Amino acid sequence: MSTKKLARGVALVGAGMSKFGAFKGKTSRDLFVEAFVEMLASVDKPFDPKSVDALYVGNYSSDLFENQGHTAPIMASWVGLTPIPAVRVEDACASAGVALREGILAIASGLCDIVVVGGVEKMTDLPTEKVTDTLATAADSQFEIPAGFTFPGFYAAMATSYMAAYGATPETFMKVGIKNHNHGSLNEKAQFGAKISTLMEVRKASAAKKGLPIPEWKDELEFLKDERANPIIAWPMRLYDCSPVSDGAAVVLLVSEELAAKFSDHPIFVAGVGQASDGALHDREELNSIPSARLAGQKAYEMAGIQPKDIDFAEVHDCFTIAEIIASEDLGFFEKGEGWKAAEAGETASSGKKPINLSGGLKSKGHPVGASGVGQVVEVWKQLRGQAGERQLPGKLKFGLTHNVGGTGQTCVVHIFERRD
């Protein structure tokens, strides 16, 4: 399993997404169409969708969420791409990131020149408790689930282990949530577009309106430490440490490097790709790091020929706030055990040295699980092209990274994108 080069380069020339949220009455196909239409509008130069060679669709479990399998050709049909090959890729919450990698390989293989990669999930048709059960099928049904774990429990175990090892506290995690909500407040596509401070003021105003005692939270941390405002889900993970249950879709357009200029004034190139797998959580030597993320990151850096310090910003898989801190270490942005200090010091905020989750991350933007990996790429596309509006990072940006995890790291896939012009 050595690091090899792609037989030919691949460029990103379009990206779009639906709004993420809870959309009663909309199905996966509706959301996919929304994202596809936005992707079409994002392509700088005119192109004929009939020239697309293949469609890849990341989707975790339309089977269980919508009682619909064989999703890829349905999506192809709804966006008018029939009869091209349509492939669904499933690797739990990393489904879309892995679909993206398959799309890249399809172009590198020589068999395709133009590929659409999307991700979609419609989760809110099920009652919330059934959603948690459905997501739990991404863990090991023979070993992990009978032990009583669902995902909040898994990540809570990682959080307690991390706290014990390095000195982080539940407040550390709250600060990650506050930061991502701040970022997401500038993202019109985010499911939760409000800052935590705004939510706090809303609660105060609501109490005042009802003539109830007004809670005396002096800041966001006090608000988040109050169990009435932020109930414990699986200690130390509270409500605002958990990404939400979401509906949404995201779609990107990839072309071979030679074609990039025909599609785009400012194409974004795929500089590095890395993916790795792992067994169940109980087989790990420690819980403070996700080995597949380290490996996937290493491979992506090697292919790109760069170091973690070269990354201008990253979208990482913050399904829970602890996951973002661990990711920031696994990806080499900070030393092991130092990620929580960097988070507390504001280094991962938009104003910091290594901005993480400018989109709001899964936490604030939403986490339609099979779409999230491509949703991350939409943010990278916008930031690298200077089109991220109010949340645009200043200065010239060259490298953006995405990090997409399935389960507790049974899958991790990392992509590095580069602007060359």
Next chain:
Amino acid sequence: MSTKKLARGVALVGAGMSKFGAFKGKTSRDLFVEAFVEMLASVDKPFDPKSVDALYVGNYSSDLFENQGHTAPIMASWVGLTPIPAVRVEDACASAGVALREGILAIASGLCDIVVVGGVEKMTDLPTEKVTDTLATAADSQFEIPAGFTFPGFYAAMATSYMAAYGATPETFMKVGIKNHNHGSLNEKAQFGAKISTLMEVRKASAAKKGLPIPEWKDELEFLKDERANPIIAWPMRLYDCSPVSDGAAVVLLVSEELAAKFSDHPIFVAGVGQASDGALHDREELNSIPSARLAGQKAYEMAGIQPKDIDFAEVHDCFTIAEIIASEDLGFFEKGEGWKAAEAGETASSGKKPINLSGGLKSKGHPVGASGVGQVVEVWKQLRGQAGERQLPGKLKFGLTHNVGGTGQTCVVHIFERRD
């Protein structure tokens, strides 16, 4: 969507499968391990599984069948392939064929040299009526299922249409079933390893033993026309026109063309690959042909630079007997409307001019849906290498074809394999 060449060639250097059948107490992972171990033993020269670069797993719905998603890294873990990238591919009953194509693209892309591709499904844990519902999720849940269709109904509609158009009769379909059971009686891995004539004699003997009147079936056709022996499922499809509900797994090993001789004394090369998608059945212009199969076949032939007449034998997707006849036309083996005559004339039997489903096909060998596409390749591997035992075709064989369908053709994927030595 033009036909392009792979950036580098790919060879098949190993293949194995579990027995197909109903295995109480076995899970997908057990079946996958069985197939993987047989694949390892089939490789001519010693090789280190640690050198494998990626795993692709075709699986239709472990979600619904076993309440287990994120199947690929679990399979990787159980066969000792962790931490390589592990990708689940889903395209209904074409899942494994599409996974195979992804494995081929991964090697052609330059990113992988050695790839394991498997398919697996464990269907018999659910009661039969729930299996039919689960399979129905491969159709369109918005349009097809509310109309009352499940898959026997879809294929029955195609069969009645085909009979009306071309003059085939229900007996035509029965003859396909008899032929595939004859073939399967020589396959030790088949779920139903008995000829229809044997089943008939067993029924007669059983009646005699119980002192009941012995049915006076003079031949297999009379047996199959008797509703007591062969009940109607969805007219004209009867029990013995339908592939069974099955558990099973199949695994193959692919390497880059340059490496083929290091792994195998008689490698089999991937000569052609084709895949296409389609919308729901009601959008088709006619029901007597599956457009995605025509298109996938064309692409595979173009890439291989050969004609249908050059194919020595084929494994086609006979989920229902009518499907085999339609496939034999869509793949260009016979003119449109002529496939049923060829079947009746014995041209598709092992002794005929264009042998189809020497393994017994899905009908007799079994149809663990997410495994079938790779199961077909196991037969091609054996036949082209002269290792098919009692069912070995005589003479020098050069080209074998596999045809794997998802739904009623919302996906079709065709592969052409070539022996060059």
